[in-house]
Amino acid sequence: MVAVAVVNQKGGVGKTTVVLGLASAASARGLAVLVVDLDPQGNATTGLGVFEPGPGVDRVLAEERPGGLASEVEPSAWPSDLGPVPDLVASSPDLAVREPQLATDPLGAQDRLALALRGGAGIDHDLVLVDCPPSLGLLTVNALFAVDAVLLVTEPGAWAVDGVARMVQTIDRIRLRRPDGRPNLVGISVNRLGRTRDGRYWHEQLGEAYPGRCLPPVHLRAAVTEAAARSLPVHALGRRPGAAEAAAEFDALLDRLPLSDGLAGTPVEAVA
Numbered sequence: 001m002v003a004v005a006v007v008n009q010k011g012g013v014g015k016t017t018v019v020l021g022l023a024s025a026a027s028a029r030g031l032a033v034l035v036v037d038l039d040p041q042g043n044a045t046t047g048l049g050v051f052e053p054g055p056g057v058d059r060v061l062a063e064e065r066p067g068g069l070a071s072e073v074e075p076s077a078w079p080s081d082l083g084p085v086p087d088l089v090a091s092s093p094d095l096a097v098r099e100p101q102l103a104t105d106p107l108g109a110q111d112r113l114a115l116a117l118r119g120g121a122g123i124d125h126d127l128v129l130v131d132c133p134p135s136l137g138l139l140t141v142n143a144l145f146a147v148d149a150v151l152l153v154t155e156p157g158a159w160a161v162d163g164v165a166r167m168v169q170t171i172d173r174i175r176l177r178r179p180d181g182r183p184n185l186v187g188i189s190v191n192r193l194g195r196t197r198d199g200r201y202w203h204e205q206l207g208e209a210y211p212g213r214c215l216p217p218v219h220l221r222a223a224v225t226e227a228a229a230r231s232l233p234v235h236a237l238g239r240r241p242g243a244a245e246a247a248a249e250f251d252a253l254l255d256r257l258p259l260s261d262g263l264a265g266t267p268v269e270a271v272a
């Protein structure tokens with residue numbers, strides 16, 4: 001099992017889109033994937049076709065429960081003809097109230113998700129994708145304490161470089177506090193790349209600020225929005241214009257994830 005958090009403290013950059021695209025690619029490849037929806041807005045939960053979820057991740061974080069994640073896993077409602085149907089630990093609106101409650105735990109509540117994921121019998125999926133909320137609060141911190149690696153998503157827009165820098169700093173601070181020195185940075189996923197001069201300019205700026213760190217980009221495409229709106233995997237959109245191209249871009253991104261245990265022989269590099 002390899003766990004990857006998809007992060008950015010900004011909203012609307014494409015975290016959930018990348019999580020769903022990767023889940024689609026992983027499923028099409030025959031992998032068992034689990035999506036943990038840590039955003040109270042629950043977009044990954046509905047994107048996976050689950051409209052009446054169980055208590056999900058909110059119950060997992062309510063108290064210290066080693067191995068507690070396994071008991072909240074439910075199947076998503078994606079079609080089963082693509083590959084193994086992704087599983088989900090759902091979000092719920094209650095999660096928004098959980099975050100300030102976590103902050104009152106005198107012993108610190110940074111590692112509840114880590115305990116729930118790694119304790120007990122654990123999780124036996126090939127890949128766990130954690131969709132993070134748009135903040136650097138305790139929910140995102142819980143994700144960073146729990147995962148092996150981080151995929152930082154950004155748009156190629158103004159202030160993207162600054163936003164990435166803040167997140168990289170946060171990851172580094174967590175690495176210092178974790179005995180295993182994780183999470184590693186898989187890289188920067190540049191999403192919603194349009195064919196405009198502006199997009200090209202900010203994409204170049206990111207490449208210059210983080211040489212060798214930018215992953216193959218995901219372009220702005222109507223097929224990506226359509227997949228989310230219809231709660232379908234982008235790999236199941238068939239001959240829709242742009243669907244095959246979008247699917248291929250998520251396949252390329254999946255290729256860059258550390259899919260073997262222990263991260264051996266993978267392109268993952270430590271954060272500088």
Ligand SMILES: Nc1ncnc2c1ncn2[C@@H]1O[C@H](COP(=O)(O)OP(=O)(O)O)[C@@H](O)[C@H]1O
Pocket residue numbers: 010011012013014015016017018043134191192193218219220221222224225228
């Ligand atoms: N590559 C893309 N092509 C087209 N639309 C996209 C793309 N990436 C994201 N979007 C759209 O942009 C909006 C924000 O994306 P989302 O994944 O919800 O961001 P976040 O999870 O970071 O808040 C959504 O409506 C989504 O469908």
Ligand SMILES: [Mg+2]
Pocket residue numbers: 015016017039043044131132
């Ligand atoms: Mg989101």
